[in-house]
Amino acid sequence: MTQLQFNLNLDILKESVMDSNIDSVIKASIVLVLNEFMEKERDDHLKASAYERTPSRHDYRNGYYERELLLSIGKIVLRVPRTRSGDFSTSVFEQYARCDQAFVLSMLEMVVNGVSTRKVSNIVEQLCGQKVSKSFVSTLTEKLDPVVNKWANRPLNTMYYPYIFADAMYIKVREHNRVVSKAVYIATAVDENNRREILGLRVDHVESCEAWQRFFQHLQSRGLQAPKLIISDAHKGLKAAIGKEFVGSAWQRCTVHFKKNIITHMPKK
Numbered sequence: 659m660t661q662l663q664f665n666l667n668l669d670i671l672k673e674s675v676m677d678s679n680i681d682s683v684i685k686a687s688i689v690l691v692l693n694e695f696m697e698k699e700r701d702d703h704l705k706a707s708a709y710e711r712t713p714s715r716h717d718y719r720n721g722y723y724e725r726e727l728l729l730s731i732g733k734i735v736l737r738v739p740r741t742r743s744g745d746f747s748t749s750v751f752e753q754y755a756r757c758d759q760a761f762v763l764s765m766l767e768m769v770v771n772g773v774s775t776r777k778v779s780n781i782v783e784q785l786c787g788q789k790v791s792k793s794f795v796s797t798l799t800e801k802l803d804p805v806v807n808k809w810a811n812r813p814l815n816t817m818y819y820p821y822i823f824a825d826a827m828y829i830k831v832r833e834h835n836r837v838v839s840k841a842v843y844i845a846t847a848v849d850e851n852n853r854r855e856i857l858g859l860r861v862d863h864v865e866s867c868e869a870w871q872r873f874f875q876h877l878q879s880r881g882l883q884a885p886k887l888i889i890s891d892a893h894k895g896l897k898a899a900i901g902k903e904f905v906g907s908a909w910q911r912c913t914v915h916f917k918k919n920i921i922t923h924m925p926k927k
Contacts, residue, residue, distance in 0.1 A: 685734050692727075693737050696748045700739040703746045717741045727751070810858060815881025819847035819857070823912070824890040824900070826865045841865045843873045847885070857882065870899035878903070891915035 701707050706715040722737040738748060768778050775796055823846040831840045841864055845857040858877055862869040887908045890896050892915070900909055 689734050689736060692750055696736070696739050696750055699748050699750075700741065700746055704741065717743050717746070720744075725751075811880065813881050814857060814877065815883070817849050818883055819849055819855075820886040821848040822846070822857070822885045822888050823848075824870075824888060824896060825912075826893075826896075831861070841869070843870065845873070845877060865893065865895060867895035867898045867902075870896050871903055874899060874903040892919075 700719070704716050704719070706712050708719070718741065720740040720742045722739055724735050725738050727734050727736055736750070740746065824843070825846075826841050826843050828839050828841055830837050841862050843860045843862065843865075845859070847855050847857050849855060858873075858880075860869075860873045860876065862872075884904045884907050887910055888900050888904060889910050889912050890900065891912050897909065900907070
């Protein structure tokens with residue numbers, strides 16, 4: 659196990675403690691530990707300590723450069739060691755990226771849950787004391803694309819789904835500098851272990867038989883087998899698409915939609 663010897667600047671720590679600024683104490687401690695760790699990594703790379711003369715020396719020291727690191731308690735500045743040949747690379751930032759990823763995922767989760775980019779930027783500023791632009795948050799959400807695409811195209815032939823619920827909802831979407839209404843087709847299944855699973859979703863302009871057929875054909879291309887029963891509302895286009903794409907599957911009208919249809923024809927009293 660690597661052993662580190664820290665030369666702590668007690669004046670900085672004492673000043674932070676006296677000022678009762680616990681964040682400053684944590685930041686100063688992290689900076690000292692990480693700087694010392696990178697120094698040790700450079701020694702191991704050079705195979706020689708500072709001012710040590712040895713025939714096994716690999717290279718020579720070449721000062722430091724500063725690099726910022728954003729933590730949940732704020733931004734810190736580290737002194738990253740360099741070598742003359744430039745082939746030394748510290749593992750600190752690579753290792754921290756795994757921890758930093760949790761912070762990034764928290765930001766992405768806020769976006770998924772409907773928090774605006776402006777609010778996400780304000781939250782990050784309050785947590786870290788460092789303001790991030792709305793464009794940075796927007797760029798960050800692009801990291802969701804490969805995750806969503808992998809989920810949306812996952813194979814469905816690994817399990818049989820005897821019951822499928824099909825429904826559509828309308829959402830507002832910004833398209834070509836204007837807000838329009840679009841239909842989102844959603845298929846939810848119940849597997850043989852009685853667990854619910856969203857099979858997929860698709861955005862289209864309107865709810866029609868042709869659009870539902872394209873959605874069902876996409877699910878079938880991923881390996882979906884014809885279920886025993888499909889539950890949906892009584893939309894004519896949806897019923898027609900089910901009859902064409904899932905021959906032999908039984909259809910049942912959704913009782914929730916049926917009750918809502920009845921209520922719309924009842925007196926408000």
